[in-house]
Amino acid sequence: MRDINRTPDTGSDDQNSEKTSRSEALRTWWNDAWTDGGVLHGMWDDVRTAPNDGWHGMAHWIKAVLGAAGVAFVILLLHSAASVLLGTLHDILTATPDMQVGTDTSTGVWATIDQPVRSYITSHTTGLPISASTVYTLWQATGFLALVGGFITRNSGLRLTWLGFGAATVAMIWTATPDTSRTIAAGIAALAWMLLSAFALRGLRLRRPSITHVTTTGPAIRPEIHIPAQATPADTKPIKPYRT
Incomplete structure (x- = not known):
């Protein structure tokens, strides 16, 4: 049998020493x-x-x-x-019931404005992931917030929103109303929008305030007070008595 010389395994000792040092x-x-x-x-x-x-x-x-x-x-x-x-x-x-063309039962001036808007929204939301009822609710909420917010805060952004809301409403009414009564319906909507604009655009001024500059061409006047020099006691001479 041949003798096999085995070397000691020092790897584990080195690892233990490293752990101890750490x-x-x-x-x-x-x-x-x-x-x-x-x-x-x-x-x-x-x-x-x-x-x-x-x-x-x-x-x-x-x-x-x-x-x-x-x-x-x-x-x-x-x-x-x-x-x-x-x-x-x-x-x-989503709590608003589903809208369909011709389902609104309102009458009078409001129906002249509201029914064409309902018909336009219903006919142009087909295929969208949002329902016509939701779009109609957003349209009403936008107009209400723009009107009230513009009246209270006089914010320029809300006033621009109100102007855009009114123009879009008149355009929808013009498109969805039959040709025979299109002009009257759009005119009524425009008049209502103008009347409500008096509240939404409260305090709006189209002209800038004019500032008047007054210039004078005459010589400049300097208000100065000249006080004559007063005689000191050292400069005064005694008065001699008068002899006859």
Whole structure:
């Protein structure tokens, strides 16, 4: 039999020594960090004194953490509010019954304006992922918000929205009304839009205020007061008595 010389396996010993050195290095860093002047000791001291230091006196890294937490909370709150608002708006819009051409039973002036709009929306929403009832509700909500918002806030954007809403309404009425009564229906809609515009465009001025400049061509007058020089006691001479 041949003798086989086996070399000792030193790989496991090297790995154990590396783990031990890393553990010792981590323990050393941990102990140094909690000593006076260490990183963790300084951070803990900043946290401990933050209530007494106030916002202006606390450490900057605490302000950054609090600011990031506040921003994250606001984003989460807005996300939740937006989800609730969109869900409520969807329920309101889908609660309107389905519209069809000629199903409106209103009469009078409002029917002259409303029925052509209903017919136009119903005939032009075929194939869209949104229903005609939802579009009709959005049309009404847009006009109401533009009218009331323009009257209360006098916002230029809301006023432009009201102008666009009125022009689109008159165009829909002109298109959906039969040829024999198209002119009358569009005229009634335009008159109603103009009357309501007096409220939506309240305080609007088309002319810029004129500023009058007054210029004088004569010589400039400088109001000055000249006081004559007064005689001092040293400059006065004694008065001699008069002898006869």
